Amino acid sequence: MHIDLEIHSHIFTLCKPFSCRNRRRIHPKKRPYLTIVCVCLVVFFPIIIWAQTNDPNPKQNGNPEFKTEAENLKKENGIRVTGKKDKRDQEILRTPNSISRLNEQEIQDAGINRTNDIDKQVPNFSIIDSGSRNFTYFNIRGMRSIAFSEPAVGLILDGIPLNDNVALNTELYGLENIEVYRGSQATLFGKNFQGGVVEIKTKKPTNLPEGKITLDFGNYKKQETSVYYNAPIINDKLFFGVAGKTTEREGYLSNVTGFYYPNNRPYELPVEIYKTHPDGRKGRAGRFRLYFTPNEMFEADLQVSAESFDDGSLNLVNYLGAKSEREKALLQGCVAAPTNCSKLYGTYVNRVNGDRKVYWDYEGKSNVTGNTYSLATTTKLPFTNLKTASAIRKMDIDPITADSDFTKIDQNRSIYVEKSTTFLNDIYFESKDKHDPLQFKVGIYASNKITNIDQAREHRVQLYVINDFPGLSAPTREKNLSRLHDRNVSFYTHNSYTFFDKFTITLGARIERQESKLSHTEQAVGVSPFNPIGETLILSDPYSISNRYNYNVSRIIFDYKPIENLMFFVGFSRGYKNAGYSTVVNQPSKASFKPEINDTIEAGIKSEFFKGKFGLKYTQFYTETQDFHVIRAINLSQYVNLNAEMVTIRGYELESFVKPQKDTKLGLSAGYTEGIFNKFQDTVLNRNFNGKWVHFIPKYDIVSYLQYRNDLGIFFRGEFQAVGQMYFAADNTVYSDPYYVLNARIGYETDKLSAYLYMNNINDRYYFTSYIDGTFQAVPGAPKTYGFMLTYKI
DSSP states (O other): OHHHHHHHHHHTTTTGGGSTTTGGGSOGGGHHHHHHHHHHHHHHHHHHHHHHHSOSSOHHHHOGGGOOTTTTOOEETTEEOOOSOOHHHHHHHTSSSEEEEEEHHHHHHHTOOBGGGGGGGSTTEEEEEOSSTTSEEEEETTEEOOTTSOOSEEEEETTEEOOSGGGSSOBOOSEEEEEEEESOOTTTSSSOOSSEEEEEEEOOOOSSOEEEEEEEEETTTEEEEEEEEEEEEETTTEEEEEEEEEEEEOOSOEEEEEETOSOOOTTSOOEEEEEEOTTOEEEEEEEEEEEEOOSSSEEEEEEEEEEEEEOOSOOOEEGGGSHHHHHHHHHHHHHHOGGGHHHHHHHHHHHGGGTTEEOOSOOOEEEEEEEEEEEEEEEEOSSEEEEEEEEEEEEEEEEEEEETTOSSSOOEEEEEEEEEEEEEEEEEEEESOTTSSEEEEEEEEEEEEEEEEEEEEEEOOHHHHHHHSTTOEEEEEEEEEEEEEEEEEEEEEEEEEEETTTEEEEEEEEEEEEEEEEEEEEEEEEEETTEEEEEEEEEEEEEEEEEEEEEEEEEEEEEEEEETTEEEEEEEEEEEEOOEEOSSOSOHHHHEEOOEEEEEEEEEEEEEETTTTEEEEEEEEEEEEEEEEEEEESSSSOEEEEEEEEEEEEEEEEEEEEEEETTEEEEEEEEEEEEEEEEOEETTTTEEOTTOBOSSOOSEEEEEEEEEEOTTSEEEEEEEEEEOOEESSTTSOSEEOOEEEEEEEEEEEOSSEEEEEEEESTTOOOOEEEEOTTSSEEEEOOOOEEEEEEEEEO
């Protein structure tokens, strides 16, 4: 509750900085954002007063259709039912696209608390975790984001595209629903996303005051509190909402001091002297909202959100110390010396619990702060709706620090600082009558993003510094300083026409202009005998690169609906991921990488029968991609993005459920993706990887669950999740083995109060989610966690 009250008070004091007395207290860089918010409030309040005094017939009394979905929720046997089918479920069933949807009740049932919980419920959607929530990459059907490039899979929150990788692993609270679109969405949404879109909608305020408080306590000293509250200020005209979340837990890793660390020899029993848990997580986030509907024709949604996270050290471990690698070493040792096999095996058993141990002299930290100011409007014209979405988004990573040599030797540290500001505007017309055979959407999207990056490696050994940076003393920072300026303007349209309520043709197109510029310099900063304050050496000549790109893509879909709840569709689409620059390379010829272009054909079926007791969705797809983006380490200080000439990706996704009786539901989701390098000459390694599997694509994912909920309030959910092999390197020598985890959740629910006990990864499976190229460091998944959750509905 503290975070909500804090943000609520900030909103009502935003205009104070413009007085002479308070101006000095506000940082100059923050004044433009405060100005924008205050201008919006100043514009709104006179309109609010006018609307209140000039509308004698409130819509709630004069128009019963104005009642919102939240106001019309039914109660069955004292339990408020929020998981019922709504109009949107039927719309998705009749939409020729592969879409997964989770409503508010399903989000709660699956235990989704942050974005990296979503992929566990959606086929062919995986999240590549870099060890910190600062950089998290979404992957749908093998189309994935990587460092330096724009997201291939977008996150859209209440209509605002969050087009940076920093945003993708964030806390979720006050949710209405989540929808995941698979495949290129270039012609449907304002921002181009070639792999897919995760669209999240939060609870919109209505005339019905409502809220929820959730407390979550678990092992690893987990403490989470989330809250939202929505209420009217002026019935039918002005509403407000506040929401927030605080989270904290102890780290999963143990940083140890002792003998025989780090090594991979199972016969050496480690001796631990001291350990800490450096990857603890804590943070807070909040949102304030004003929703304004002065009349039947216009509505405006103003939101201000802020977040701040301190995630400790990077969640990285030695890949060669994994249980699977020790098993291989054990088998090799048994073959070499059979008489010692029992001794080796006994020692191995004693070590299997050491999978999350690291051996660092410096633990590091990871901090993120962000602020987003957005305004969305809808104007209902006679034959169409005009919608706008505008936002200013400021994200700071300041800093990420880590022990880059991953040993107890104080040799190297890495430091990363990024500050970005994004301005975006999306304006479009769309169909007003959903029952009209002609549906259309036509819009213009524009964005302007400025990013400043300081990526450094601190050398702390004097001998190395003297040899490589003459005249400087340790510690010396080798710094790559970059400034990126990216501007995009696009025109897009997505239209369909239905013949005889059965056959529909959908046509879409997008034209985009990208202008981008990179300014870069590399330097060394440290003290010297002649200048104890500090001295700078220019390591490479500063350079600037400017590029312009034009993209033209299209989409065509045919679908046939022989009966109400059955549809067949086939579609052809072209998608793309924008070109960009590698920001930590001192060679201009290697800095630029080309756009990624993919052509996809997909076919599917959607059905639902027996009055909603059985549902089935199945889609197959085949994609050919030109200039596929691949990241490659030149050394520990420099990375570049390469373009693989041709990649083919094929696969399928299946979603099905059955309700054998009203209290019980069985669900199954499965996805399979096969990505192959048809043509890829790695110019850094000077190697050919033709025929290899594309790395960072899980071969399959499966989620099945059994869920029970009765009229007495008893709830149970058991869940099985399996993920296939995923390669971490283009030569396919480094990989994550297939694994499965078991989850369970049991609780008691009433209209106001719900209580749950949960346990995730019951089998305590040790697995990896990502790997850092150029090192032997990998990111492990979460261990066995359990806890108690209490929810109260206000």
